Amino acid sequence: MDNSTNQKQTRPVYISFCTQKGGAGKSVFTTLVASYLHYLRGYNVAVIDCDFPQWSIQKMRKREAEQLQTNVFYQKKAEALFTKLGKPTYPIVPTEPEQALVRAKEFLESESEKYDIVLFDLP
Secondary structure (H helix, E strand, O other): OEOOOOOEOOOOEEEEOOOOOOOOOHHHHHHHHHHHHHHHOOOOEEEEEOOOOOOHHHHHHHHHHHHHHHOHHHHHHHHHHHHHHOOOOOOEEEOOHHHHHHHHHHHHHHOOOOOOEEEEEOO
16 A cells, blocks of 8 residues: 555554444455455455454454364365465454554564554454
């Protein structure tokens, strides 16, 4: 992502899709946007999963990892995909909503990778 002076941004853009209505698809939409930006558009994306206590995005990633461990077909598909993309999955950081910004800052400071976009999945 470039700013108006065509220099690479040093800080990521923070994005969240919000509504007070539960079950409106915030987690699904966050996952779709993260995947599109990370895998198809080439941005470095991180997701801060603040949807306490269910942490739906984190649990989805855990289910995917468990399926990969037990299914050779999906292991080969995932290996081919990530080899083609040249990058791993985007990180998901679970935290409680009140700690989201602090946790995001800690995560970003601890990573050697620079992130362009940080998506927050709120409850």
